[in-house]
Amino acid sequence: DAKTTQPPSMDCAEGRAANLPCNHSTISGNEYVYWYRQIHSQGPQYIIHGLKNNETNEMASLIITEDRKSSTLILPHATLRDTAVYYCIVRVAYTDKLIFGTGTRLQVFP
């Protein structure tokens, strides 16, 4: 059963922030939210993960709502190279398997 729901596609202008939403309304208290992306013809790439607090790294920011039923991945200044399929995944623990859903295809345009 899918644990996350994401829009199938989104567009974003180069240089603008890309905000990718994810619904995980059935998430349990001990489940983490992970984000990966897959650029065409490459293996998926880890972006960020979090439990309940907002997180930021050199690639992106992750905003998790207080009730943890949804989250948003933010790419602050999208570039053409950010065009990819973005996957939101919930995972019980760092020792659990990763199950990918259908993701959001982000197209960054000039």
Next chain:
Amino acid sequence: GAGVSQSPSNKVTEKGKDVELRCDPISGHTALYWYRQSLGQGLEFLIYFQGNSAPDKSGLPSDRFSAERTGGSVSTLTIQRTQQEDSAVYLCASSLAVEGRAEAFFGQGTRLTVV
């Protein structure tokens, strides 16, 4: 090398033949995953190895598929009596499976074509 290595990068086989796909994970990574991705589709989970625990085989599509991991390192995915619907990119990933360092690193995959 520093990353996950998969071989061969491409494999063409005749229907009914057996194939073996190899994955060399990052040294020291205790977790290893296999996925397959058909053209234009998402990643389908196949099997997961974590340390010395019994592997999670819940994603294997049929008994023609099997995988093993020797010495906690190299893994081999075997497909017996290949069918045309087995044609896909097979991806392997590994991770440390340590709190705060659990990101999975993926190889570039093996593209399998069954003719």
